[in-house]
Each structure stands twice: as structure tokens, then as C-alpha cells.
Amino acid sequence: MTFLDDFATLSSFGATANGGVHREAATADDGRARWFLADWFDRNGLTTTVDAVGNMYGSIEFVPGAPYVLVGSHLDSQPTAGKYDGAYGVLAAAHAAYQVIECVERGSVTPQFNLAVVNWFNEEGSRFSPSLMGSGVFIGKFDADDILKVTDRGGITVRDALSDIGFHGEDQQLDAVSYTEIHIEQGPILEQEGTTIGIVTANWAARKYSITVHGEQSHTGATHMALRHDALVGASKIVLAARELTTQFPDGLLLASVGQFDVEPNSPIVVPSKVTMAIDVRSSDPDVLEQAHDMLLAAIAQETEVHVSIDSSALRPSTSYQSEGVELAEEAAKDLGLSYRRMLTMAGHDSVNLKDIVPTVMLFVPSVDGISHSEKELTRDSDLLDGVTMLTETVARMVRGDIGVAKATELTSAGSRQR
Structure with a gap:
């Protein structure tokens, strides 16, 4: 099992003749990509669950009752788009989780929190509007019932589209203690500077x-x-x-x-x-x-x-990513010997939503010529693999509790009050 082989398979779902993908949310090709991911979860020790708006989780419980470190991105694309945007982050998250599980089993990581890979529904917003839809429901920005009634241009509702591909779920959302996401930069800065990792401090x-x-x-x-x-x-x-x-x-x-x-x-x-x-x-x-x-x-x-x-x-609005997450990522990059820089994200990502409720780390890898939302979108294999290494180290530190302790205490207190 290699990351690049898995990525080649994932990129075949909705592949275009010019090397990109056309895989809008809750289409048949999105469904095929999701079933591939669910099978990957099953083969690698992760339990698949799906919530009402199609957010898809592959989870493992290390500490019974503890909240989850979430790591992921999205599988849906724009029309005739690139194959890296979103999908790289989901598969990188899956491989990072697999490696962290091995570390826990070997005893080199002592977990304080559980771990889940997440594929957020309709990040792109091209078929259904608004964008960042699944993560918006997760943080309470949107109501799930309202989102399920949203229609595409053909009058098909989110509910029916998800049902058609088998991903209108009934599982509960997981309690998140922190979140991390890796993504192609979609801009030229990292490539121009020869920097391997971007650590995002705020969104435009x-x-x-x-x-x-x-x-x-x-x-x-x-x-x-x-x-x-x-x-x-x-x-x-x-x-x-x-x-x-x-x-x-x-x-x-x-x-x-x-x-x-x-x-x-x-x-x-x-x-x-x-x-x-x-x-x-x-x-x-x-x-x-x-x-x-x-x-x-x-x-x-x-x-x-x-x-x-x-x-x-x-x-x-423009809001900042938590400083504790930025500092954790910087320390991880230093220890791995990877070059890095702080930067803003011009594009929106699910992490922009998640940082409103939990400590969040957003990472970038270089984009060739800064091209994105295009079949010409490209990130070199070496940068993809360095990103997986960086994400794995970041997730390991989050699972062992380097950030998120205050949020975990808050969740525990809320649970006690509800009981």
C-alpha cells in the first residue's frame, strides 16, 4: 500500500481526458470515490460512519469516551477541475491516520484522544450552494434539515442526491477536540520560494x-x-x-x-x-x-x-487560526527538517469553519505555477509525500494531547451537565 498508488486510484473516479477530475458533490463519481474510501477505511482498521448531510468519518477509538482529533478535507471537485484539490487532503489524512495507529500500537505514541478521518460533504459548492456545506452543518452554522432541502439546477435535493449514492446517513457527528487539514496551496508562493510546507495563520x-x-x-x-x-x-x-x-x-x-x-x-x-x-x-x-x-x-x-x-x-470574515496549532506545526516541521513559512489562505477550506469551534491546524504543500480549479493543477509527488509526513507528525502530536486539552475539558463539562 503506497500513497501514490492509492492516489492514482482515487483520481480515476471522474477522471477527465486532460488529467483532471469532474466529481461534483453527490454525483455518481463522487459516490464511487466515497465507496473506495469506505473500503480503504475497512481494510485499515477504521470504522466508517456517515451523518445526515453526508459527512463521512473513518474513526478509531483509542481512549473510550474521549473526543476525537479530526483530520481530513473533501472528495468533491469543481467541474473539469484538478485532481489534487481536496482529494489529496482526504487521502493524506487516511494514510497519516494509518501511520499514527501503528505508532500507538508500537507504544511510541500514547493517545489522549481518539482519531477520525473525515470527508466533508460539498466543500466546493458548485452543484449545491453554499460551499463548505458539510462542515457548516458540523459547526452549527447551517441546519441539517435546511441543507437537505437545497436543490441543484436540475431540482434534485441534497437529500435525494445523497440517497442515490448511498450516503444519506443517520450516524451522529463525532465530538471533535481539534482538527487538522492539509491542502495544495492553490497559489504560487511556496513553489516560488522553494518552501515545502505552508502553515496557515488566517483566512482572507x-x-x-x-x-x-x-x-x-x-x-x-x-x-x-x-x-x-x-x-x-x-x-x-x-x-x-x-x-x-x-x-x-x-x-x-x-x-x-x-x-x-x-x-x-x-x-x-x-x-x-x-x-x-x-x-x-x-x-x-x-x-x-x-x-x-x-x-x-x-x-x-x-x-x-x-x-x-x-x-x-x-x-x-477574516479570522485567525489558533496560535497553539500554528506553533505545534512549526515544531513538527523543524523536527522533520522540512522548510516552512507562515502564510494566509486566500481560498476557503473546511478548516475555516472548524477553527470557529476547535483548535485547528491548516497546512499547505506547493502548487506548480499556483494553478487550481483547472485540469492543469499539479503538485509534485515529492511534495505530496512530504506533506503526508508532515501531516502524520502533526496528527500524532494532536492525538497525544499537545493541543486541545482545554477543549476536551469543555466537552467533558458539557457532557456532565447534560447527564
């Missing part, structure tokens, strides 16, 4: 908008220009306004894009009546993000030919 702030532009349907060949209320023209102005925001600040300080865009009725001889779009705006500086928010609203307000409604506007 982000705002996500769902917007509808309402116009009036009419005939493209018979309606005078002065009488048109073209939803697509209005929407196009907003797309350009979002892009223009990024030029109002120093280079690299603000990112903005429209990633999803639907036109109705989408006929070649009909003036569009409605456009829906998703806008994503991010910054490392929360004040800059708020300025951009105000500027975007002002640009929308200037549109008079059509009516624009902001259906939702969600803020993901």
Missing part, C-alpha cells in the same frame, strides 16, 4: 453575492433600442463593475469575479428578461473588502434600464 475575508437582474422579454428584431430593458446588458455592466473594483486598490489586495451566470430565456431572437449571477469578492484586508462592497452597491444603484436585486450577500 470574502463576500459572496447572489444577484438577479430583471429586464423585459421582447423581440430582438422588432423592439426599438429605446424601448428595451435588456437584462443581459445590465448584468454585463455589473460584471465589468466587479472587475473594475480590483483596479481601485494596490495590485493583489482585492480579487473579484463573476463565476456563475445564467441568462433567460436564452434564445437568439429574444431580448433577455432575467440574468442570475454569483459574485465573489475577497481581500486580505477586511477594510478594503468593505470599501469594495460599498463601491459595488453604488455601481448597481446606477443601473436604470433594468431592476437589480441582491438576493443574498454573505460575509466570511
